Amino acid sequence: VQKQASVDNTIYDRLGERWYTAQDDPVALLRAESKIKTPWILQKIENRFGLKKNLRILDIGCGAGFLSNPLAVAGHEVTGIDLAEDALAIAKKYDTTGRATYLTADALHLPWGESQFDIVTAMDFLEHVDDPFAVVKEAARVLRPGGLFFFHTFNRNFLSHLVIIKLVEWLVKNTPKNMHVHHLFIKPEELRKFCEHCGLAVTEMTGIRPQFSTITWQALKNRSVPLNFRFVLTKSLALSYLGCSQKSEGIRP
Numbered sequence: 001v002q003k004q005a006s007v008d009n010t011i012y013d014r015l016g017e018r019w020y021t022a023q024d025d026p027v028a029l030l031r032a033e034s035k036i037k038t039p040w041i042l043q044k045i046e047n048r049f050g051l052k053k054n055l056r057i058l059d060i061g062c063g064a065g066f067l068s069n070p071l072a073v074a075g076h077e078v079t080g081i082d083l084a085e086d087a088l089a090i091a092k093k094y095d096t097t098g099r100a101t102y103l104t105a106d107a108l109h110l111p112w113g114e115s116q117f118d119i120v121t122a123m124d125f126l127e128h129v130d131d132p133f134a135v136v137k138e139a140a141r142v143l144r145p146g147g148l149f150f151f152h153t154f155n156r157n158f159l160s161h162l163v164i165i166k167l168v169e170w171l172v173k174n175t176p177k178n179m180h181v182h183h184l185f186i187k188p189e190e191l192r193k194f195c196e197h198c199g200l201a202v203t204e205m206t207g208i209r210p211q212f213s214t215i216t217w218q219a220l221k222n223r224s225v226p227l228n229f230r231f232v233l234t235k236s237l238a239l240s241y242l243g244c245s246q247k248s249e250g251i252r253p
């Protein structure tokens, strides 16, 4: 029996400033993708909580703060957790508000009691752990009833294997081996079930895809991500998808 490769999460401890500056690394794709994810999430937060500020938000696997920092700018009380200390230091450095809190912690053992947060997020994260259900369970536990859990991950099918693993390896120079492993990708229906088992009702899911017209010949030649490379929302969940779920008001600790 062939052993399945494990995902390499050590790469996030070695990027340093490159989180925010590199174009010849797939982190540039994560950065570009965050430009479409953040406004979508802010809109859903406003739909649920109005213009209320200082919402308590936990960003699980926050990396260098691509979501945590804009949420802090929007006036919220944000805590980002990650296992990569180097990434956390960069996140803190790029927090222009000085109000976000960054902590080393494991998503599988969150160091909080029940119902501590209004919002929990896990962006580009669930496909980085062997047991995503355990993470959703932890997220639901620390979320208050009526609170929101946002997720973004990759669908598992032939197309996502081709585009998210193979195409990125071919087109972006410094793609680390096992940055993503296909068997850890999650089908939307699987994630919906994980949420439902934890008392989280999925209210919305939207697909995200690259806007291929923003790829330039120059970038292809250099094997780097063009500065103006963009992602767009799409109805199809075939590649990557972003979703929002709400914890049942009935579930009290």
Ligand SMILES: C[S@@+](CC[C@H](N)C(=O)[O-])C[C@H]1O[C@@H](n2cnc3c(N)ncnc32)[C@H](O)[C@@H]1O
Residues within 6 Å of the ligand: 009, 012, 013, 030, 034, 060, 061, 062, 063, 064, 065, 066, 067, 081, 082, 083, 084, 087, 105, 106, 107, 108, 122, 123, 124, 125, 128, 129
């Ligand atoms: C692809 S990055 C996503 C970063 C960020 N959420 C974003 O969207 O820019 C995945 C992150 O998960 C972190 N990570 C992996 N396993 C973890 C765990 N068990 N607990 C906390 N963080 C973890 C990695 O260190 C890395 O920063």
